[in-house]
Amino acid sequence: MKVAIIGGGPAGLYSAILLKKQRPEAEITVYERNRADDTFGFGVVFSDATLDNFEKYDPPSYRRITEEFAYWDDIAVHFRGTMHRVGGNGFCGCSRRKLLLILQERARELGVTLMFETEIADEARFANADLIVVADGINSRFREKHIAHFQPDVDLRSNIFAWMGSTRPLDAFTFIFQETEWGPFIAHAYQYEAGRSTWIFETDPETFERAGLAGLDEKQSADRMAGIFGWFLQGHPILTNRSTWRNFPMIRNQRWVKGNMVLLGDAKASAHFSIGSGTKLAMEDAIALADAMHRAPTVAAALEQYEQGRREEVEKTQHAADVSLVWFEHVDRFWDFDPVQFAFGVMTRAKAITYDNLTLRAPDFVREVDKAFAKQVRARGFDVDVEKPLAPMFQPFRLREMTLANRAVVSPMCMYSAKDGMPQDFHLVHYGSRALGGAGLIFTEMVCVGRDARITPGCAGLWNDGQQVAWRRIVEFVHANSAAKICLQLGHAGRKGATRLMWDGMDRPLEEGGWDLISASPIPYFPDSRMPREMDRAGMDAVRSEFVAAAERGRACGFDMLELHCAHGYLLASFISPLTNTRTDAYGGSLTNRLRYPLEVFEALRAVWPSHQPMSVRISATDWAEGGLTGDDAVAVARAFAEAGVDLVDVSTGQTVRDSRPVYGRMFQTPFSDQVRNEARVATMCVGNITTADQANTILAAGRADLVALGRPHLIDPGFTLKAAAWYGAEGVFCPVQYLPGKDQIFRNSVRDRQDFEELKIKAKPKTRAELKAEAAKPLAAE
Numbered sequence: 001m002k003v004a005i006i007g008g009g010p011a012g013l014y015s016a017i018l019l020k021k022q023r024p025e026a027e028i029t030v031y032e033r034n035r036a037d038d039t040f041g042f043g044v045v046f047s048d049a050t051l052d053n054f055e056k057y058d059p060p061s062y063r064r065i066t067e068e069f070a071y072w073d074d075i076a077v078h079f080r081g082t083m084h085r086v087g088g089n090g091f092c093g094c095s096r097r098k099l100l101l102i103l104q105e106r107a108r109e110l111g112v113t114l115m116f117e118t119e120i121a122d123e124a125r126f127a128n129a130d131l132i133v134v135a136d137g138i139n140s141r142f143r144e145k146h147i148a149h150f151q152p153d154v155d156l157r158s159n160i161f162a163w164m165g166s167t168r169p170l171d172a173f174t175f176i177f178q179e180t181e182w183g184p185f186i187a188h189a190y191q192y193e194a195g196r197s198t199w200i201f202e203t204d205p206e207t208f209e210r211a212g213l214a215g216l217d218e219k220q221s222a223d224r225m226a227g228i229f230g231w232f233l234q235g236h237p238i239l240t241n242r243s244t245w246r247n248f249p250m251i252r253n254q255r256w257v258k259g260n261m262v263l264l265g266d267a268k269a270s271a272h273f274s275i276g277s278g279t280k281l282a283m284e285d286a287i288a289l290a291d292a293m294h295r296a297p298t299v300a301a302a303l304e305q306y307e308q309g310r311r312e313e314v315e316k317t318q319h320a321a322d323v324s325l326v327w328f329e330h331v332d333r334f335w336d337f338d339p340v341q342f343a344f345g346v347m348t349r350a351k352a353i354t355y356d357n358l359t360l361r362a363p364d365f366v367r368e369v370d371k372a373f374a375k376q377v378r379a380r381g382f383d384v385d386v387e388k389p390l391a392p393m394f395q396p397f398r399l400r401e402m403t404l405a406n407r408a409v410v411s412p413m414c415m416y417s418a419k420d421g422m423p424q425d426f427h428l429v430h431y432g433s434r435a436l437g438g439a440g441l442i443f444t445e446m447v448c449v450g451r452d453a454r455i456t457p458g459c460a461g462l463w464n465d466g467q468q469v470a471w472r473r474i475v476e477f478v479h480a481n482s483a484a485k486i487c488l489q490l491g492h493a494g495r496k497g498a499t500r501l502m503w504d505g506m507d508r509p510l511e512e513g514g515w516d517l518i519s520a521s522p523i524p525y526f527p528d529s530r531m532p533r534e535m536d537r538a539g540m541d542a543v544r545s546e547f548v549a550a551a552e553r554g555r556a557c558g559f560d561m562l563e564l565h566c567a568h569g570y571l572l573a574s575f576i577s578p579l580t581n582t583r584t585d586a587y588g589g590s591l592t593n594r595l596r597y598p599l600e601v602f603e604a605l606r607a608v609w610p611s612h613q614p615m616s617v618r619i620s621a622t623d624w625a626e627g628g629l630t631g632d633d634a635v636a637v638a639r640a641f642a643e644a645g646v647d648l649v650d651v652s653t654g655q656t657v658r659d660s661r662p663v664y665g666r667m668f669q670t671p672f673s674d675q676v677r678n679e680a681r682v683a684t685m686c687v688g689n690i691t692t693a694d695q696a697n698t699i700l701a702a703g704r705a706d707l708v709a710l711g712r713p714h715l716i717d718p719g720f721t722l723k724a725a726a727w728y729g730a731e732g733v734f735c736p737v738q739y740l741p742g743k744d745q746i747f748r749n750s751v752r753d754r755q756d757f758e759e760l761k762i763k764a765k766p767k768t769r770a771e772l773k774a775e776a777a778k779p780l781a782a783e
């Protein structure tokens with residue numbers, strides 16, 4: 001077998017090693033345009049998990065790599081004169097140059113041919129190769145050459161960065177967030193060998209411009225960075241090596257394989273430096289390729305297996321990197337945060353590290369985070385314990401004169417079980433049991449303002465006296481038997497009306513018994529959905545009056561709060577999104593125009609809703625579709641509603657158009673809540689695939705939302721909040737007197753369960769290499 005490898009970086013060299021081990025008879029050649037020891041960059045980082053992989057696949061190179069490595073366990077965050085340090089991270093750093101030399105040496109030992117100073121311009125010279133590995137890095141010539149086939153997406157990010165180095169020793173992965181006269185600068189720094197550390201400097205384009213960095217050469221840039229971070233460098237110099245300023249390209253490819261050519265490493269997919277995974281991804285690609293070559297009967301089958309088997313893992317890492325880079329791009333959002341909350345945000349930005357996870361490894365740090373959170377709550381007039389604070393989820397919250405005992409919310413969820421809009425016994429039991437379960441706030445499902453405002457024939461309404469009596473009974477039950485507050489969500493289905501019950505075909509048109517639909521514009525949801533009529537002014541007046549009448553009924557029912565549903569493609573949302581609003585009158589065109597009618601309805605409701613009671617609006621912060629609403633639009637929408645008197649923005653996303661492409665994942669809508677809260681400076685509730693109290697605490701403690709709504713988790717577990725309270729020892733949580741023996745038991749057991757859990761976690765966690773090294777260095781105790 002003949003294998004040609006273009007590029008002698010980590011991906012190219014490691015794949016050469018693994019393939020040669022597998023097929024000693026194969027003729028494997030690596031072509032590298034640079035000289036053997038001519039490499040850019042300073043250090044590379046690997047996690048313990050990645051090193052475990054290296055140990056398994058090639059012990060000799062693993063041993064040499066780890067002999068050369070610097071280990072650290074802590075992450076240190078410097079911000080506004082403070083430093084917070086968190087252990088248990090288990091990372092290693094090594095010089096990129098040394099890594100490449102080790103890999104070159106190992107490849108040679110195995111019989112791989114290394115051709116340096118050989119630039120490949122055309123793959124035609126490898127016509128007789130069985131396999132061509134394209135590992136030519138981030139600016140891959142071959143990816144670009146076959147652009148129509150690989151279909152790369154190169155997203156050039158806005159922040160500007162440069163890799164530099166220093167002789168400053170560091171004993172932790174160090175983030176420094178530095179205010180300057182031009183704006184914020186960030187340093188990501190870590191030691192990779194004795195007396196050498198990597199320093200990546202990053203800033204936003206405006207600060208870059210103001211600091212005049214565009215006109216400076218490498219040396220001048222380094223001097224400028226040494227000036228900014230001089231207080232930390234303790235006289236150590238900043239070093240350069242092709243350290244030019246650039247924008248990070250996020251690279252993805254639709255296809256990774258073309259015939260017998262396969263993309264590896266940065267050529268195929270890049271991951272932002274802030275999660276330190278570029279070299280890891282490159283070398284793990286090599287592992288995945290070698291595995292596939294080992295398993296599959298032919299090269300073609302192996303390449304197919306490689307792409308299929310590896311894609312999800314790469315995309316997961318890229319997603320984490322994306323989330324992380326976006327955090328750094330928007331660091332200004334958090335600039336006025338309490339430093340410990342800021343540091344918590346840095347630690348938890350990419351979702352892998354959470355509140356509970358940090359509690360295990362850095363309990364003092366989390367205690368400080370809890371204290372800072374409790375202090376903010378106290379500053380708002382609550383008499384909460386700051387010295388022994390409760391977890392953020394169990395801190396109270398106030399909107400106007402409505403006080404919530406905790407921050408867990410039952411998200412609005414249609415039960416499709418009403419008859420003629422009339423709530424049934426099912427609704428009383430459903431809402432009642434969730435209130436007994438301890439959540440601070442319960443939302444009703446979307447309650448429709450008229451018969452024709454319903455989504456399905458099973459949707460609940462509030463347009464007649466009978467419905468009012470039924471809702472009043474539910475509200476009274478909640479108030480009489482729990483500490484929960486209850487919010488009425490009012491909505492109109494618009495073009496998504498006259499559809500089947502969820503379990504008969506979500507959003508599919510009714511086969512019979514439908515009704516006329518209205519929308520901002522006459523665009524059906526599905527091609528075979530009923531065509532909606534474009535609303536005229538008279539229709540707008542009529543619907544606004546329906547909303548007002550329903551709100552007045554809601555007030556009479558005793559609801560504590562009112563939400564206007566402007567999300568998910570329903571009537572008011574159809575005005576806001578440019579994908580569903582193609583009007584040419586005063587209600588279409590600009591965002592201001594598109595918001596005109598939803599705001600008019602909101603203002604009419606605000607006028608009749610008691611001024612001491614809060615109102616929220618649910619929005620789709622993005623349509624997840626080309627040409628649709630984005631997070632930036634959501635900030636503008638939130639600002640407009642806030643000016644009109646909204647107290648809370650309930651940040652959901654999507655469901656506007658059929659062909660949207662949401663990026664699902666844990667807590668997937670939280671970044672939008674974060675953006676709205678910290679840019680528009682309005683209270684937010686986040687929702688969406690938040691399944692644990694740990695996640696809720698992570699979101700709240702990081703200041704990414706004020707309330708956390710859980711939908712589906714509450715469907716199967718009405719007692720979600722009570723159970724979480726037991727776990728976090730929040731004794732004061734409401735529990736019905738009838739259930740107190742159950743509360744006593746779960747609180748008692750939870751203490752032990754939690755101890756067992758923590759011990760298990762600690763036992764199950766293998767020692768990090770840093771810990772092992774520290775242990776080995778300790779003198780033996782005298783016998």
Ligand SMILES: Cc1cc2nc3c(=O)[nH]c(=O)nc-3n(C[C@H](O)[C@H](O)[C@H](O)COP(=O)(O)OP(=O)(O)OC[C@H]3O[C@@H](n4cnc5c(N)ncnc54)[C@H](O)[C@@H]3O)c2cc1C
Binds near residue numbers: 198
């Ligand atoms: C300026 C810069 C500095 C960096 N510094 C660091 C760092 O300090 N630490 C870190 O962890 N990561 C660093 N990275 C990121 C890291 O290099 C990559 O994520 C990782 O090296 C990817 O490995 P790779 O093998 O896919 O690509 P690369 O390491 O980029 O290797 C690709 C190789 O292909 C060669 N090549 C390209 N085209 C041809 C051709 N036509 N013919 C022959 N050879 C060719 C290149 O010379 C290069 O050696 C840096 C990236 C850049 C752009």
Ligand SMILES: Cc1cc2nc3c(=O)[nH]c(=O)nc-3n(C[C@H](O)[C@H](O)[C@H](O)COP(=O)(O)O)c2cc1C
Binds near residue numbers: 446
């Ligand atoms: C059965 C069901 C019904 C829903 N009905 C509504 C609704 O009436 N109004 C609304 O705004 N959202 C509705 N949603 C969306 C939820 O409020 C929530 O945003 C969504 O389920 C994501 O949260 P989760 O991942 O915690 O379930 C519904 C969700 C489900 C699962």
